[in-house]
Amino acid sequence: MPYRKKIIAGNWKMNKTNNEAKVIVHDLILEIGKFDDADIVICPPFTALSIVSEMLLDIQNIKLGAQNLHQASHGAYTGEVSAAMLRELFVRHVIIGHSERRQYFGETDKLVAEKIKAALGAALKPIVCIGETLQQREANQWKKVIETQIRGGISGLDEKEISEVVVAYEPVWAIGTGKVATGEQAQEVHAFARGIFKDIYGQAVSDKLRIQYGGSVKPENAQELLNQPDIDGALVGGASLDARSFTAIVKNSCAK
Numbered sequence: 001m002p003y004r005k006k007i008i009a010g011n012w013k014m015n016k017t018n019n020e021a022k023v024i025v026h027d028l029i030l031e032i033g034k035f036d037d038a039d040i041v042i043c044p045p046f047t048a049l050s051i052v053s054e055m056l057l058d059i060q061n062i063k064l065g066a067q068n069l070h071q072a073s074h075g076a077y078t079g080e081v082s083a084a085m086l087r088e089l090f091v092r093h094v095i096i097g098h099s100e101r102r103q104y105f106g107e108t109d110k111l112v113a114e115k116i117k118a119a120l121g122a123a124l125k126p127i128v129c130i131g132e133t134l135q136q137r138e139a140n141q142w143k144k145v146i147e148t149q150i151r152g153g154i155s156g157l158d159e160k161e162i163s164e165v166v167v168a169y170e171p172v173w174a175i176g177t178g179k180v181a182t183g184e185q186a187q188e189v190h191a192f193a194r195g196i197f198k199d200i201y202g203q204a205v206s207d208k209l210r211i212q213y214g215g216s217v218k219p220e221n222a223q224e225l226l227n228q229p230d231i232d233g234a235l236v237g238g239a240s241l242d243a244r245s246f247t248a249i250v251k252n253s254c255a256k
Contacts, residue, residue, distance in 0.1 A: 007233035009041035010240025027243035065093035071114035083122030109152030134173035174215030190230035219248035
């Protein structure tokens with residue numbers, strides 16, 4: 001099986017003030033600041049990016065991520081943030097196409113594709129989310145949904161560009177609900193998604209592509225999920241808001 005270094009990303013969503021961010025980042029630096037067995041990314045809200053960036057300047061093993069960006073480089077887009085603005089704060093990763101962005105803000109696969117291009121153009125590494133709703137899962141439409149999202153949002157990249165992308169499979173029905181896909185369910189979707197990338201880019205590219213799982217990941221289920229052959233990390237929501245829980249997930253990512 002090809003080696004792919006695990007990547008664990010914490011998506012804080014609309015949580016943590018600057019003062020709260022300082023506390024959790026301080027604790028994370030103490031616990032996993034030198035942990036090198038997995039890539040670690042934390043994604044605070046925009047307002048906390050500056051203070052977190054300062055705290056991580058001398059920390060090599062925890063990277064800074066953002067939760068979104070605008071597809072344009074600049075302009076009259078009130079309330080939006082550009083890739084260049086993120087780069088100036090030493091942001092390295094950016095989440096694109098999260099299900100909450102798709103659901104609440106109407107983001108389409110076409111817009112996801114545009115945002116990926118904007119991120120890559122500024123040397124940001126996109127974490128691109130895909131996943132089906134409960135209704136789609138129960139109607140056995142998940143394969144169609146996953147393939148549509150991949151081909152519509154991600155497949156317009158060349159081999160060099162796709163090598164900079166991390167894909168995050170997040171079953172929408174498991175986000176913030178306490179429900180979680182079993183290791184077998186998650187592996188089935190990851191393997192299916194990897195097969196689509198193999199069809200588009202070939203075996204070598206597909207073997208190197210990292211695909212995370214996101215959806216109520218906790219310390220208790222992280223090891224089962226992350227030991228699956230096609231699951232290369234986790235996009236962690238609620239559990240990333242607690243330093244102890246996030247640390248446990250990071251450490252469990254490499255446990256056998």
